Amino acid sequence: MIYNGILCSVVELTYTKMRGYTVFCNFMTISTVVYLLRAELIDDPKGAGQDALPILVNWPDKNVQITCTKQKDQVDDKILWYHGEHTFISYGAHKPSNNDYSVKKNSYGEIELTIKKISKGTLGKYSCVNGNTNRKIKTVELKIIEKPSIVNHSNTTLTITEGNTTELWCEVESVIEYKIDWFLHDDRLDLPVGINGSRLTIVNITRHCSAIYRCLVTNAKGNNSVDFDVIVIHKPMVKIEVNTTHDNVVTKKTDVKISKKKKITVECIINAEPRTDYIEWSVGKKRIGSWNKTSGLLETYKPFKARYILTKDEPTISSAHEILKLQILKPSKDDVGTFKCSATNTVDSQTAEVELV
Structure with a gap:
């Protein structure tokens, strides 16, 4: 394949717990750039005290329901709903204190909270609490399905001395599945990066690898990107022509x-x-x-x-x-x-x- 005049071939290598690819660039001298794709796991949504997956919603969904799992010896009037840590919504099946919500007991005897319309004010975590023990029965978070965000990344301008190694990375936040593609100039690197390819390592960098690299993240809602200007510092390359x-x-x-x-x-x-x-x-x-x-x-x-x-x-x-x-x-x-x-x-x-x- 050719990237802006750079003739490249891709060879698959095998690494422990990761996959890597070598790109050979043919210039005046032949140099090697190795791209190592490091696996990164999406945070487990059950962490941080949650016991349920997030509820994914769109703007402006209506009548989103959250069910409080029925407990043994449950006293319905002692089931309390909270928005965030301290904002009280309701107890039992009584009318909520805020018109954004409604509460009822379903056919299984569970207390069910309905969010009438999704807005910025109704996003966040919801908890149902056993009022007798003050123990959280369930905590769930409403998350908007949006295009992915790049919430952190390596420096967008990197100055590297020839022969050294550099790493480009972008930290992605997305509530639905996403993928990452890496670009050299405006041409996509033909590497199966996928969701775990948020780090791109260039080993034994040469002057011919000075370029604009791009991390492009995409999900079903759209995409986002960040560009990295990699400048390779090297001694002068001198030639003489006589006219x-x-x-x-x-x-x-x-x-x-x-x-x-x-x-x-x-x-x-x-x-x-x-x-x-x-x-x-x-x-x-x-x-x-x-x-x-x-x-x-x-x-x-x-x-x-x-x-x-x-x-x-x-x-x-x-x-x-x-x-x-x-x-x-x-x-x-x-x-x-x-x-x-x-x-x-x-x-x-x-x-x-x-x-x-």
């Missing part, structure tokens, strides 16, 4: 024959994150000139000012590269030699070279 008047392009380590009839421009093309702080051209052991981020100035050193011109192209929307160009004004035998370009950022430095003969 003559005939538009011949020569790459690194290729000999270029000097000709007085041809103008030569040597381009130092750099990809770095963060951007470079310093770039320098040299020939042999002699420094030709440099660019310094601090001053923002290009400087051609005195012995070469009459022979060479330095210019710099900044990164653009269409190209992330910085280019420091060295133009040889009148090529001659004095320009024969090994030309080197060195680029430095906060991570490290890198050098490329070309031979002019």
Whole structure:
């Protein structure tokens, strides 16, 4: 499969208590990204003192009923209904104190509470209590069926050093079944993530994995998403291209024959994150000139000012590269030699070279 020019294949791996997938990305170098999908359980709704599953409702449902299980030696007038912890509704089958509710005894002799219309004020937990013992017989919670919410997630901007591991995650809240899909750029990763795939781990991250990743959660009511901008910090990647008047392009380590009839421009093309702080051209052991981020100035050193011109192209929307160009004004035998370009950022430095003969 291809994601925005990234050729990827998916291979299933086996892990203890989890399933994982490896995505191989083919660029200038082959790198590996491993996605580990960690299982996460939905909270058991019977926890926190509840003894019944939530009642799922929609806006604005009517006549939602909750039944208080009949107890041995039950005294009906001693069955109390509460909304939340302390809001009293009714006792026995007597008329409730609030017109939002009605109470009756059903054919099984159980006390039944009816919520006439679902609203924000009628959501929450309901309890029926044995008034003799003050013990809760039953607690149930009304929950609205809505599209899933992402209630927490990892940082939306992550800066990771190349070779390290990073983890993206989104914590989902949904009262009905949901699924999670992960996207790279705008293309869905072809992984059977499902409900338990709320964590995406990228192992041995490379510069080619800098991208926008998305966690998309979906249930029957709709979807929600959060985007993560993953920025991989790496040392400069440097290459040299040589252009003559005939538009011949020569790459690194290729000999270029000097000709007085041809103008030569040597381009130092750099990809770095963060951007470079310093770039320098040299020939042999002699420094030709440099660019310094601090001053923002290009400087051609005195012995070469009459022979060479330095210019710099900044990164653009269409190209992330910085280019420091060295133009040889009148090529001659004095320009024969090994030309080197060195680029430095906060991570490290890198050098490329070309031979002019």
